[in-house]
Structures are given as C-alpha cells and as structure tokens.
Amino acid sequence: MRNDMPPRIAVVGGGLAGLTLALALHRAGLACQVYEQAPQLGEVGAGIQLAPSATRLLHRLGLEPPLRSLAVEPVGMEFRRWADSSVISRGLLGAHCEQRYGAPYYALHRADLHRVLVEALPAGTIRLDARCVDFREGPEGVVLRFADGTEAAADVAVGADGIHSVLRQSLVADRPRAFGQSVYRGLVDGRRVPELVAEPRVLLWLGPGRHFVCYPVSGGRLVNFVATVPTSGSTDESWSRRGRVEDVIAAYERWCADVTSVIGAADKVSLWALHDRAPVERWSTGRITLLGDSAHPMLPFLGQGANQAVEDAVALAGCLRDAGSRTLPAALERYESMRRPRTTEVQERSRGNSTAFHLPDGEAQRERDARMGALAPDGPDWLYGYDVEGALAGRQST
Structure with a gap:
C-alpha cells in the first residue's frame, strides 16, 4: 500500500x-x-439488549431515528425469585438511564438492528x-x-x-468449549402477555440451575424470552435449531405463574447450546x-x-x-x-x-439476594458509562 x-x-x-x-x-x-x-441477508436470533455504552455510538453513527422507532426503552430492570416472583432488586432505566449516561437503554430484535445497519451502508459494501x-x-x-x-x-x-x-x-x-447449559429462545405476541408490554421492563427470574429473562421488542409487538437449562444430549451451537415448547414447559414446571404464562404463550422456540472461549x-x-x-x-x-x-x-x-x-x-x-x-x-x-444466577435455595442464595438488594438502583457505571471514543481521545481510561 x-x-x-x-x-x-x-x-x-x-x-x-x-x-x-x-x-x-x-x-x-x-x-x-x-x-x-x-x-x-437476514440476521437470525431474537432479542438483544443494548446498553448506553453501545447506543451512544450507534446514535453518533446516524442511527438514532430508526432505532428510536424500532426499539423499546424499558423503564427498569428487575431480578426476581423463581418460585414466587418476589423482587430481589430493581434498577432504573428509561429516562433515568438516559439522563445519567447520556444515551438510552434499548431492547430490540436483532433482525431490526441488522436491517438498519444494512440500509445505512453504501451500495456494494456487502458481498x-x-x-x-x-x-x-x-x-x-x-x-x-x-x-x-x-x-x-x-x-x-x-x-x-x-x-x-x-x-x-x-x-x-x-x-x-461447551458450557453445560443451553438456552431456549422464543418470541411471544405481545397481545398474549399485555402486562409485559404496558410498562416495559427487563425481567430476570433466578432459580436453582437455571434462570429466565424476558422483555418486549419490536415496538412492543413481541416479547422476547430466554430460558436456560442444563445441557443434555446435543451440543449444537446453531441459533436456528428448533426446540420444543413442551420441553421448556417441563423444565420450568415448578416456577411461578409469571414465568410459565410467558412460556405457555409461545408457539415455537429455538435451542442453542452455550459455548465460549477463554480470554486470550x-x-x-x-x-x-x-x-x-x-x-x-x-x-x-x-x-x-x-x-x-x-x-x-x-x-x-x-x-x-x-x-x-x-x-x-x-x-x-x-x-x-x-x-x-x-x-x-x-x-x-x-x-x-x-x-450466581443459578444458586440452589439456601444460605448462599440468601446472601446473594441480600447483596443484590443493597445495590444502588442504577446501572453499573463501569459498564454503561464507558465511552470508547473518549478512551480513543485519552479522556477516559479503558
């Protein structure tokens, strides 16, 4: 060159x-x-969460108008108990998050973000x-x-x-490396679970050996959920591998009605065996x-x-x-x-x-819940408040 x-x-x-x-x-x-x-082109998968450290960058890249129109801005994040849905801790998102960090917290469908990125690129960029x-x-x-x-x-x-x-x-x-856990992912019509759309939140239920997450996406028309289970059998990493709704129902049969009602409203799910690699x-x-x-x-x-x-x-x-x-x-x-x-x-x-998310009921679980409940009702500053462009300019540590 x-x-x-x-x-x-x-x-x-x-x-x-x-x-x-x-x-x-x-x-x-x-x-x-x-x-x-x-x-x-066509991104697979379901919902994703974008924290302020990413959304501020996407806005600077010119994507704020389409993202505002497609994403949901949850008002908060809640951790709950698996058996009775009692709240362990709450964190503030929505307007509070944007005021504190200068950028919003989004929940959206991966395919929506993928499409927005494709449409923003010059023709001929992708082969x-x-x-x-x-x-x-x-x-x-x-x-x-x-x-x-x-x-x-x-x-x-x-x-x-x-x-x-x-x-x-x-x-x-x-x-x-296989992790020993798989996740079921599903999308539910928001009209079937209107209580999860009316005041949108990111909800996480923690329980023995597994946890369940859900939040609305696609402007509230859909609710995304992710259900972890211990892995048995296949270690297929494909996001598009079909799972069975009845298997998710069985895996969470003793959980609270807030969880089982979301699973029961699903028509189909995908199954993804978790893998990662060690830091290098x-x-x-x-x-x-x-x-x-x-x-x-x-x-x-x-x-x-x-x-x-x-x-x-x-x-x-x-x-x-x-x-x-x-x-x-x-x-x-x-x-x-x-x-x-x-x-x-x-x-x-x-x-x-x-x-931490999968502790069995007992002393360690109670200690975890107490620690989580004592946290300030804000997002983690080290994660949400980071500005990579500030780090590039030497204004913020990495």
Missing part, C-alpha cells in the same frame, strides 16, 4: 459486528468490503455467498480465499465471523485482527455480546482513521491493547454470573 492511498480493508462476516465496523469505517472516511457467507475458507498473510497485506475459488487482496483483514472465526485460527490455538493474550498480527465474538465470545449472562462488538467496531475504525503516519500494524496493536482489558473483564463477569 502506498502511503498516500487509503487502506484496503476486508471484513469477514456480515453480522452485527461486521456491519457496525463497516458503518464506522464509512463514517470515518474509510471504505471496506464485507464478505458474508450467507447467500442472502454475499462469500465464505472465507483460507487466507495468506504477508508483510504487505492479506489474501483471502473463498469457497468458490475466488480470492481478494486487502491491506487489513478483520475477522468478524463469530466463535468459529477462520482468521482466529492463525492467532489462537484453542477451540470453543493476543488477537492481532501485523495485518489481521478480530472483533466481537471472533475475539472474545461471551456467555449471555451479562447481556454484553452485542454491546462489546459495537464498542470494538468503533474503536477499530478510530484506530485505523487515526493511523496517519503510523503503520497499519501499529493501529491494530493500539486497538487490541485498548480493547482487550475491558472485554476480558466482561467475559469473566459474564461467566461468574452463570454461578
């Missing part, structure tokens, strides 16, 4: 992480090509049916090879292709780096997978934009050194919640 030419940037993966990076690069004046293995199967890295760049035999050259390649990232294989000698010491080389689940796949017990991917994307775009006379390898090194401490902490706290 000549010094006076913008870098050729290849993004492998057209999910939320890759598309957010593409938009952040575009807004920074840098073009990229996104290579997506699917033959057509479909392009499954990356191999690559060659040299001192001046990377050549990607695809399943159809074609190749593409770039000065920088970014792996945004999830927990099984092809690019990650050259950086880290590890494999996804390195996810970049001279011309390759990773972001989102490719770099730090997270268990869903802190609701931070999408949020950390958005933060990664804006941080990487900013490092590449600011490279100037720096070499591209230095820009990737800056990005990694900035992001890795924070994502490692989030990974570890997510894994820790898997124990």
Whole structure:
C-alpha cells in the first residue's frame, strides 16, 4: 500500500459486528468490503439488549431515528425469585438511564438492528455467498480465499465471523468449549402477555440451575424470552435449531405463574447450546485482527455480546482513521491493547454470573439476594458509562 492511498480493508462476516465496523469505517472516511457467507441477508436470533455504552455510538453513527422507532426503552430492570416472583432488586432505566449516561437503554430484535445497519451502508459494501475458507498473510497485506475459488487482496483483514472465526485460527490455538447449559429462545405476541408490554421492563427470574429473562421488542409487538437449562444430549451451537415448547414447559414446571404464562404463550422456540472461549493474550498480527465474538465470545449472562462488538467496531475504525503516519500494524496493536482489558473483564463477569444466577435455595442464595438488594438502583457505571471514543481521545481510561 502506498502511503498516500487509503487502506484496503476486508471484513469477514456480515453480522452485527461486521456491519457496525463497516458503518464506522464509512463514517470515518474509510471504505471496506464485507464478505458474508450467507447467500442472502437476514440476521437470525431474537432479542438483544443494548446498553448506553453501545447506543451512544450507534446514535453518533446516524442511527438514532430508526432505532428510536424500532426499539423499546424499558423503564427498569428487575431480578426476581423463581418460585414466587418476589423482587430481589430493581434498577432504573428509561429516562433515568438516559439522563445519567447520556444515551438510552434499548431492547430490540436483532433482525431490526441488522436491517438498519444494512440500509445505512453504501451500495456494494456487502458481498454475499462469500465464505472465507483460507487466507495468506504477508508483510504487505492479506489474501483471502473463498469457497468458490475466488480470492481478494486487502491491506487489513478483520475477522468478524463469530466463535468459529477462520482468521482466529492463525492467532489462537484453542477451540470453543461447551458450557453445560443451553438456552431456549422464543418470541411471544405481545397481545398474549399485555402486562409485559404496558410498562416495559427487563425481567430476570433466578432459580436453582437455571434462570429466565424476558422483555418486549419490536415496538412492543413481541416479547422476547430466554430460558436456560442444563445441557443434555446435543451440543449444537446453531441459533436456528428448533426446540420444543413442551420441553421448556417441563423444565420450568415448578416456577411461578409469571414465568410459565410467558412460556405457555409461545408457539415455537429455538435451542442453542452455550459455548465460549477463554480470554486470550493476543488477537492481532501485523495485518489481521478480530472483533466481537471472533475475539472474545461471551456467555449471555451479562447481556454484553452485542454491546462489546459495537464498542470494538468503533474503536477499530478510530484506530485505523487515526493511523496517519503510523503503520497499519501499529493501529491494530493500539486497538487490541485498548480493547482487550475491558472485554476480558466482561467475559469473566459474564461467566461468574452463570454461578450466581443459578444458586440452589439456601444460605448462599440468601446472601446473594441480600447483596443484590443493597445495590444502588442504577446501572453499573463501569459498564454503561464507558465511552470508547473518549478512551480513543485519552479522556477516559479503558
């Protein structure tokens, strides 16, 4: 690459992480090509939660109008007991959250966010049916090879292709590890559970060996729920694997009516076996780096997978934009050194919640409930108040 030419940037993966990076690069004046293995666009999955650390960045990328129209802004978050639905702790969201952190807390459907990102990108940014199967890295760049035999050259390649990232294989000698829990995901017509839509909240019921989460999405037309269960049998990681509603009902049969009524209103569910990887010491080389689940796949017990991917994307775009006379390898090194401490902490706290959320009734459970009940009714400042662009500018620690 000549010094006076913008870098050729290849993004492998057209999910939320890759598309957010593409938009952040575009807004920074840098073009990229996104290579997506699917033959057509369409994000799978169900609901996601976006905290202020991510929504402030998406707003700055120009997405505030469509997100305001599509997302639900929950007024609060509540943790409850599994057997009687008594409240363990409450946290304030809604207007209080936006006033405190300068950005809202959203609950929305993944497909809605995916569509908003696609529509914001210049035509031709995404190449479909392009499954990356191999690559060659040299001192001046990377050549990607695809399943159809074609190749593409770039000065920088970014792996945004999830927990099984092809690019990650050259950086880290590890494999996804099964966690021993699976999650059922479902969407319920909001008219069947109107009490969950009238005053929208993120609700979490904690119980022995499992927990249940629900919140409205798609402007309140749907209610998303996630139900964890101990894994037995298949360890299929697919988000789209069909589950059986009757199995979820059986797994939660002794739980309170608030939970069982949501499950009973579902027509279908998907089943996803949880996997993650341990935090690593390195996810970049001279011309390759990773972001989102490719770099730090997270268990869903802190609701931070999408949020950390958005933060990664804006941080990487900013490092590449600011490279100037720096070499591209230095820009990737800056990005990694900035992001890795924070994502490692989030990974570890997510894994820790898997124990705290699933305690059997008893002394440890009562101590947990007392600790949670004593917390201030605000979101965690270290998580919600973080501004990755402030960190880039040196105004905030990482």
